Amino acid sequence: MGTNFMGIIHVTKTATTAFFRSSLHVTGLIIGLSFAAQSAFADSKINPAIWKLSDEDSVVWLFGTVHVQNENLQWRTPKIKQAFDSADRFYIEAPIGDATPETMVPLLQKHAFNKSGTPFYEQLSPPERENFVRALNSLGIPETAMQNFAELRPWFTAVTLAGIQMQTKGLNPESGVDKALWQDAKAAGKELGYLETLEQQLRIFGDMTPEEDMAMFNSSMEEMVEDTDMLDQLFTYWKTGQIEKLATLMNASFDGQDRIKTALLDDRNADWAEQIEDIMRGSGTVFIAVGAGHLGGDQSLQWYLERLGYEVVRQ
Numbered sequence: 001m002g003t004n005f006m007g008i009i010h011v012t013k014t015a016t017t018a019f020f021r022s023s024l025h026v027t028g029l030i031i032g033l034s035f036a037a038q039s040a041f042a043d044s045k046i047n048p049a050i051w052k053l054s055d056e057d058s059v060v061w062l063f064g065t066v067h068v069q070n071e072n073l074q075w076r077t078p079k080i081k082q083a084f085d086s087a088d089r090f091y092i093e094a095p096i097g098d099a100t101p102e103t104m105v106p107l108l109q110k111h112a113f114n115k116s117g118t119p120f121y122e123q124l125s126p127p128e129r130e131n132f133v134r135a136l137n138s139l140g141i142p143e144t145a146m147q148n149f150a151e152l153r154p155w156f157t158a159v160t161l162a163g164i165q166m167q168t169k170g171l172n173p174e175s176g177v178d179k180a181l182w183q184d185a186k187a188a189g190k191e192l193g194y195l196e197t198l199e200q201q202l203r204i205f206g207d208m209t210p211e212e213d214m215a216m217f218n219s220s221m222e223e224m225v226e227d228t229d230m231l232d233q234l235f236t237y238w239k240t241g242q243i244e245k246l247a248t249l250m251n252a253s254f255d256g257q258d259r260i261k262t263a264l265l266d267d268r269n270a271d272w273a274e275q276i277e278d279i280m281r282g283s284g285t286v287f288i289a290v291g292a293g294h295l296g297g298d299q300s301l302q303w304y305l306e307r308l309g310y311e312v313v314r315q
Contacts, residue, residue: 047241048075049295050083051302053276053310057283060276061087062301062312064292065177066238075177075239079315087287090185091193094201097182107199111206112156119150120157120214131221138225139164154217155205165224169231181289195272195290204263212260223253238292247296266299273304280310 051062061083084090114120121132133143139161149157185192208216223230230249237246254261272290279286294301302312 046073046075046239047077048080048239049241049243049292050080050315051295051312052083052315053280053305053312055280058280059086059285060279061285061287062295063181063287063289064238064243064295065181065289066235066292067176067178073239083315084181084184084287085188087190087285089191089193089284089286090181091195091286091288092178092182093194093290094196094198095194096198097179097186099198103198107202108156111202112153114151114153119147120152120154120217121146121149123214124218128218128221131218131225134225135161135221139168153205154213155208158217158220162220162224178289181287185287195275195288196268207263208260212257215257216260219253219257243292243296246292247300250293251297265294265297269294269299269301270304272301273308276301276305277308277310 049064053060053062063080063083121129124132132146136143136145141164149160152160182192205213230253234246234249237243237249251261272294276288290301305312
């Protein structure tokens with residue numbers, strides 16, 4: 001799986017919290033929706049996907065985002081600007097922009113740190129350990145630095161390494177689409193909301209079994225060293241609005257991990273659809289930004305909304 005967060009290598013509880021504050025948007029990133037840097041400042045092919053559902057007195061815009069971005073990419077198309085400006089409320093997945101060390105430290109201690117007393121990498125098979133070492137070396141990290149991850153669970157180690165990889169590609173979480181829109185919404189005085197809490201997001205990973213946790217880690221290490229083009233391809237699909245190709249590529253990374261896919265995507269899409277139904281029962285215009293991976297595939301957010309009787313139209 002493409003577990004792509006911005007990260008750090010000197011792993012302490014305080015430093016890890018700072019890393020997590022700056023980059024946490026679990027679903028999109030953990031499934032590979034942080035993408036490689038692009039050199040173009042503007043591109044006529046840029047057309048990120050956006051949808052609309054409406055009734056007599058309500059409009060909801062659904063925008064698929066990426067959470068780490070090259071600050072030079074001009075992704076705000078006229079239709080995205082118009083939809084965003086028309087909204088009096090703005091929602092994202094979770095309140096990442098307002099996270100603090102005080103709120104994050106307890107959550108990380110609960111869900112991201114290893115409580116077994118035994119470093120997880122001691123349980124790796126020789127080929128799995130070799131992939132871990134190759135991933136470290138690809139980032140310029142010596143094998144001896146493996147001990148820095150002794151207090152972390154496998155999934156969070158994968159997150160941290162993928163974050164370092166993103167840093168080497170020149171990506172900045174401060175330039176992520178979600179964060180940029182959140183800041184714009186606050187500056188414009190829009191009402192702010194979110195679809196779930198940070199605790200709910202982290203619990204998805206905290207509740208993984210040891211076997212699932214290790215499987216996610218090993219898959220991430222394998223992709224990091226063997227599938228180096230995946231991030232570039234995903235980013236191209238996102239910025240050109242090829243959402244079904246993005247979803248197909250992304251879903252392939254869940255091979256053999258059906259329960260995790262259900263928890264990360266399907267269950268959350270179903271829950272969000274019900275929340276959007278509640279929003280539609282009211283009035284006004286709402287702009288909702290979620291990871292692009294939620295808006296493609298067989299059980300997308302739109303699919304659940306259509307089951308509830310709504311027509312969701314690509315713009």
